[in-house]
Amino acid sequence: MNPFRLAVAELRRLTANRLAALAVVALTIVPTLYGGLYLWANHDPYGQLPNVPAAVATDDVGTTLSTGERLRVGDRVADDLVRSHSFDWHRVSRQEALDGVEQGRYSFALVLPRTFSSDLASSGDFHPRRASMTLETNDANNYLASVMGNTVVKEVTTSVASQVSSTAASQLLVGLSQVHDELGKAADGAGRLRAGATDASKGAASLVTGSQRLTTGLTDLRDGATRLAAGADDAVAGADRLHTGASQLRTGLRTLSSKTAALPAQTDRLADGAEQVAAGNRTVAAAGLEVAGVSTTLRGDLAEQRSALLADLRTAGLTDEQLALVTTRLDRVDATVGRADGRIQTASRQLTALSTGADEVATGARTLARSTPALVSGVDGAATGATRLRDGAASLETGLRTLGTGADRLAAGAGTAVTGSTDLTSGARRLQSGVAELGKGAGTLATSLTQGRDEVPDPTDAQRRAVAQTIGSPVTVDTSSMSSAGSYGAGLAPLFLSLALWIGAYVLFLVVRPLSPRALATSQRSVRTALGGWLAPVAVGAVQAVVLYLVVAVGLRIHVAHPVLTMLFLLAVSMTFVAVLHALAARLGAIGKFLGLVLMVVQLVSAGGTFPWQTLPEPLQWVHHVAPMSYAVDGLRRLLYGADLGPVLLDLGVLAAFLVAALALSSVAARRARVWTAARVHPELVL
Known part of the structure; x- marks a missing residue:
């Protein structure tokens, strides 16, 4: 009896009735239930x-x-x-x-x-x-x-x-x-500063010349102010005499008014006196006009000299602060002269008015002589005019005194200005020297700033954004995968497909007899007996592998790079696992089945189906290299994901070695099983 007949006989035994057939069907779908449900549950957990x-x-x-x-x-x-x-x-x-x-x-x-x-x-x-x-x-x-x-x-x-x-x-x-940018602006400013310093040096030289002319002009101003003060003193004396005369005129008019009874006899003498007063007043008024003219001329000269002086100073390059100082000093002088001139002009007008009044008095006196009936009212008006004349003379005297005081101050201020202009000349010379040094320093500064600007980077907006992005994220990762699982479930598929086929092979020997008793009772060769006991579960295991593949590839839509090769590899894995478990069951019986369960657990943790096998403890790393499931997982990874298929030949070679070794062990077990012992007749453990 050949091995195939032994396998067919075992399959007929397993399907002899409906319940047995259902059991075989159940055993066929066990790997699918285990691997399919687990992969379905974990197909894409990250997507959820x-x-x-x-x-x-x-x-x-x-x-x-x-x-x-x-x-x-x-x-x-x-x-x-x-x-x-x-x-x-x-x-x-x-x-x-x-x-x-x-x-x-x-x-x-x-x-x-x-x-x-x-x-x-x-x-x-x-x-x-x-x-x-x-x-x-x-x-x-x-x-x-x-x-x-x-x-x-x-x-x-x-x-x-x-x-x-x-x-x-x-x-x-x-x-x-x-x-x-700011360094560029600073460099440009330093260049302009150098050019300005050159111009300032020239201006400083002009300032020296102008300050010297200013000193001369201020000296003339001081001398003129001294003469003005002397003239103002003379005008004060004249105004004093005018005041005295006006007072006397008022007294006389009052007396005239009280003695109107003797007016007809005295009108001629009054007219003569009035004409004399009018003549004197005209003399005083002429003097007042002369003084007013001198004052006006002096003020005009001062204004002209002031404008010329300021123009020369500005042309000389004097700074605004220095011009402001000179202007302040000149403003004080100008204000004093202006006030004095105003008072002199007022006094001149009052003297003119006084002269005109005196003339009117003389005319009135003559008219009085001719118009005695109206004399009383005319005398009263003259008395009132005389009062105004006296008051005006007093005001003129006060103004002239003020003019004299102002002239004195003007002379003193002009003297101070002369001293200041002398200091200005000295300072202008120092300024000229300092500005020359400033020009040299500005040139050096401009050169240094230009060099500094050229050394500072000036990126464009696009460059700045690119550099900022590079600094913020200096490293980019370009992921290139030689092969890809595609999903979490596909990543676990090699392990759980292998594990499902082991479980499927394991449960087969719960109902399949590893060695046929009929074959053992005959003179069949041990190899044929072993092959016959192996082929029956291999056939069921092949169905398990096909159903499992269809559920995973079609039902769960896990991508398979090499469908045909993967299916053939799964069949090879199933055959090897069936052979290993067949050998254990045939040689050790119940103990062998228990060892098959232990091997499943050991291979589950050492096959490297989840974490890299290098992360395992060292003893389990040794197990990884000798366990058949490790090579099943490696081969399925390469076939499922489309990686280099070269190592698959090594995986098949190792699986084939396990297959041959397992069949050899089964043959030895078949030969030993021909001898019945007490332990076989009454085994201590039955599974």
């Missing part, structure tokens, strides 16, 4: 993260930058998280977020403090503070959710740091541009 509730709370009150810009990073971070839909974010208050995490409404919460923005902006005032965020987690909700929350916080931290770095770099580059 937007359904995981999370809270974000911000107490950030914001801050104002030195540029006046309002900064509220907390609101920006919260809004970006909500818009990102990375989780089911809820923007709530701080207390509501904490209560939600504690009560399980939220998996975790991100809390931003009141000083978040001000801490981020603190580098601008050179008192930097690190901004902080609080991640509130509760592992009682879900440990992995807390881990993912930490990942989100790191991403937010990186994003905020990049924004802050970009903003700071942009402000720094703007400052460099402003420094470059």
